[in-house]
């Protein structure tokens with residue numbers, strides 16, 4: 001009889017990254033186990049909810065090919081499962097004409113032959129029939145590759161396909177120990193209730209728990225500089241008579257605004273008559289003791305965020321969206337931020353050598369790339385390296401980049417961190433604490449990050 005505790009690949013963490021990995025491992029004929037600490041499709045991590053933006057417009061040249069490839073794969077997975085998780089509408093990026101991120105985005109569009117149009121204020125007004133207003137010195141960049149992914153539905157899709165290809169999925173299994181099997185090689189994985197599994201290879205996709213996981217569960221492995229941040233999404237009511245104009249059906253795009261702060265949103269889809277507009281930012285948190293945004297409501301940070309959003313909506317969508325009364329709905333979620341906003345995808349190394357692959361720090365912009373990330377993780381676990389097409393990209397996601405420089409990869413968009421710096425000064429910096437390799441403000445209620453662009457994007 002086949003041993004039900006022995007696997008080729010064990011994946012820990014069933015968010016979008018782990019679920020995509022389990023599906024792709026099983027599809028390649030690997031005996032695969034996916035383990036999750038909570039219920040499947042829970043709302044306690046980063047992959048739940050109703051919408052995530054997909055766009056190819058990145059200032060970093062290495063994400064664009066990953067998005068282009070992922071878009072193809074989203075469509076393939078849709079046809080395998082037989083339902084839709086991706087609604088294509090196009091992407092609209094706005095910002096000052098000299099904004100360095102936007103300039104890099106345009107250059108990348110050219111490099112990667114992405115169809116795009118650069119519009120000035122009047123052209124943008126005409127193109128969007130007066131629905132989008134931008135300041136005089138701003139430009140709008142429209143691209144075809146853009147739209148909305150349905151996160152919870154997409155995770156369910158990966159899990160269903162994984163089962164279809166023979167994977168075993170177990171939830172309510174908190175993994176409390178991962179150790180190298182010194183006798184036969186591979187990895188021994190233990191759950192809180194004492195179940196034990198053996199895997200030839202193990203992939204850890206623990207989201208906001210990844211640093212804790214690596215430190216406590218993988219026996220004091222590497223210190224992963226991934227900071228969990230609790231963030232809120234806001235939905236705003238579209239005014240009567242304009243509801244249809246902002247819908248996916250009407251072709252309204254997903255959007256991002258490269259001002260201070262960085263603002264993003266998706267067209268009306270999940271909640272009729274509501275549009276999602278949010279700021280990329282939040283407060284540092286412990287994923288095991290969240291405030292759920294409630295404690296944050298009414299604090300200086302939240303009031304400031306809503307203030308920025310009101311101003312932005314008023315000046316961009318004018319009278320078509322009700323900014324006056326504030327958002328009508330809020331949802332809480334967690335980012336896993338690295339200092340440079342780039343992913344971590346690497347072997348854990350040390351005694352784990354190439355038995356354990358870690359993937360985390362998706363920094364609020366990873367969802368759209370889950371198909372390619374899953375594929376890379378399976379390639380690394382099974383073959384020790386990524387496919388030639390991704391070798392170039394994953395160089396930027398290595399763990400050792402933080403050894404050379406705690407800030408990670410150097411970026412050419414430094415001026416974009418202005419607001420974050422400003423906020424840190426604003427919230428009296430009583431003393432500094434170390435979080436991974438982050439240096440951060442230590443007042444828990446005021447530990448706010450607002451990102452205005454620099455490689456910290458959500459959409």
Ligand SMILES: Cc1cc2nc3c(=O)[nH]c(=O)nc-3n(C[C@H](O)[C@H](O)[C@H](O)COP(=O)(O)OP(=O)(O)OC[C@H]3O[C@@H](n4cnc5c(N)ncnc54)[C@H](O)[C@@H]3O)c2cc1C
Nearest residue numbers: 013015016017037045046047053175207333362366367368
């Ligand atoms: C508000 C918000 C908006 C976003 N918008 C976008 C967007 O528009 N476009 C985009 O591309 N991306 C976006 N993102 C980012 C994207 O959603 C994340 O990058 C992605 O969901 C991360 O997935 P994950 O699988 O790494 O993490 P998670 O979904 O958190 O999954 C990790 C899983 O590991 C489990 N786990 C942890 N520890 C253990 C353990 N010890 N044992 C067993 N299981 C464990 C957790 O319970 C969890 O289920 C957004 C994120 C947020 C929060």
